[in-house]
Amino acid sequence: MNIIVISILAIVALGVVVMIGTRIFDSKGTDEPIVVPASDCSSCDGTNAKCEQVCQMEAATKPAEYYDDEELDAFRGRQSDEYNDEEAAMFAEVLETLRPDEVRPWSRSLLVRGINMPDQIKDEFIALAEG
Known part of the structure; x- marks a missing residue:
């Protein structure tokens, strides 16, 4: 019985010792504020939808x-499906002259200006934007 x-x-x-140790350890970590690193739109890589949305806004x-x-x-x-091939070629010409770091900002520029990208070049845009 003893x-x-x-x-x-x-x-x-043992439980009391673990509880006291846990409280001491946890209280040391809460004194410092959590710092969230500032990000800019140049760091958005397409994997974070929130980053892309903030950059669009x-x-x-x-x-x-x-x-x-x-x-x-x-x-x-104009709607994206209303372009003929000649008009889409005008967009493709601009797209193909952009540096890789300009592809996504160019798309944002079109959106801000109220211009929809032609359907004919969207695959090429996606390939360049992801590359």
Whole structure:
């Protein structure tokens, strides 16, 4: 009977020691504020939808950036499936002259300007944006 009582007291004592140690360890970590690193839109890689959404909203508040593509403003308001091949080629020409780091911002620029990208070049855009 004494062994059972001593065993129970030892388990309770061990539990108290673990609880005190856990509270001391946890309280040390809460003194420092959690710092969330600031990110900018250049770090969005397409895997984080929230980052992309924030960047889209940020881009909408800034003036449109042009990539030597002012002639595309004539297509403002047109649906993506309403372009003929010749018109889509105008977009493809601009797309193919962009540096890799300009592909996504160019898409944002089109959106801000109210221009829908033609369906004919969307596959090429995706390939370049992901590459």
